[in-house]
Amino acid sequence: MAVLVETHSEAEGVTSVTLDRPERRNALDRAHLVDLRAALADAVEAQVRAVVVSGAGSNFCAGADLSTVEDDGFVDELRGLLEDLRRAPFAVIAAVHGPALGAGTQLAMACDLRVATRDATFGIPAAKLGLTVDAFTVHHLSRAVGHSIARAMLVGTEVFGAPALAESGFVHRLVDDDVDVRSLGVEWAVSIAALAPLTIAAHKAMLSDAEALRAPSNASIAARAAAWNSADLGEGLAAFTDRRRPQFKGR
Secondary structure, eight states, rough: OOOEEEEEETTEEEEEEEEEGGGGGBBBHHHHHHHHHHHHHHHHHOOOOOOOOOOSSOOOOBBTTTTTTSSHHHHHHHHHHHHHHHHHEEEEEEEEOEEEEETTHHHHHHHSEEEEETTEEEOOOOGGGGOOHHHHHOOOOOOOOOOHHHHHHSSSOEEEEHHHHHTSSSSSSEETTTTTTHHHHHHHHHHHTOOOHHHHHHHHHHHHHHHHTOOOOHHHHHHHHHHTTTTTHHHHHHHHHHHHHOOOOOO
16 A cells, blocks of 8 residues: 555544655555545544645655556546545645655645645646646646746746745745654644634635635535534633633534
């Protein structure tokens, strides 16, 4: 299996998913995508509160495995993975070091939050290979990095370092190269896991509506109502009054 899944005893509800194919620079093939989607589905079923995605070795993900990119189902599985990441009711953090190119940039883009080392690089060199990304990627990439940088990536095949993308807002936290970025991602996930999970789920649903420039969907309306009608709301207000840390249960 090319994906390692680890739960963290120090924080209930935090799971790490590591791309574990360093001999191929964590390049994604169809089997890899299926494993990633299964890991996310398991996390949803287990009602985890945050997931950290990282890569083994010296790369986050060098892109698609070009020896398998034309396999039946690869494109559909990649699109499915990106949508799964956006729809997941919990926070997903990409912990990036080294190259995150092509499908690696798409994977990082689909996560909610990104922490990266200064040596991390992002780009989509599809035009050098005759490949074409889908409209989902173009839409979300342009909104995540800005239209100008997205054009440079997609039309000019430019590669951008993490410091430049931190200035654009794409990289939320920038750290030195000698920092264990995966551990830092887990640390961030631990803090998020202590927050109200129904609120996060509702905010993600509403953000998806906003990104699609559509009116509030039934899903986001229901998610918001669930948060407002939850016992967690009462717990949060009581904890604020009592000056203690709230204990959110997700209900």
